[in-house]
Amino acid sequence: xxxxxxxxxxxxxxxxxxxxxxxxxxxxxxxxxxxxxxxxxxxxxxxxxxxxxxxxxxxxxxxxxxxxxxxxxxxxxxxxxxxxxxxxxxxxxxxxxxxxxxxxxxxxxxxxxxxxxx
Numbered sequence: 001x002x003x004x005x006x007x008x009x010x011x012x013x014x015x016x017x018x019x020x021x022x023x024x025x026x027x028x029x030x031x032x033x034x035x036x037x038x039x040x041x042x043x044x045x046x047x048x049x050x051x052x053x054x055x056x057x058x059x060x061x062x063x064x065x066x067x068x069x070x071x072x073x074x075x076x077x078x079x080x081x082x083x084x085x086x087x088x089x090x091x092x093x094x095x096x097x098x099x100x101x102x103x104x105x106x107x108x109x110x111x112x113x114x115x116x117x118x
Contacts, residue, residue: 041070041079048086061090077114081107 048063064087071079088103 038070038074041067041074041076041083044070045083045086052086052090057090057093061087061094064090077110081110081114084110 044063044067048060048067051057051060051063064083068080068083068087071083084103084107088100088107091097091100091103
């Protein structure tokens with residue numbers, strides 16, 4: 001039996017278990033930081049959330065990716081954190097665990113930046 005094949009599903013399962021324990025496996029939630037966002041960011045997040053709720057994860061990922069780019073352009077830590085988290089949730093549903101992990105790190109960094117600034 002190939003050890004590498006066994007580790008990949010095991011690693012994915014462990015990551016998902018850790019995220020579930022950290023309450024990160026829940027569906028994306030509407031942003032609580034509306035004051036930090038603009039209308040383009042809000043619109044793409046709303047459309048992404050609708051697609052996510054319908055199970056259209058690839059389409060939702062596209063909208064969350066656009067919102068993430070917009071959040072970065074605004075240099076808004078709450079907007080970046082929200083969009084990165086939601087995009088990570090889509091990536092997990094699509095089986096792209098490594099990409100989800102990277103996005104979750106970015107979301108956490110931005111959340112810490114925002115919380116440190118208050």
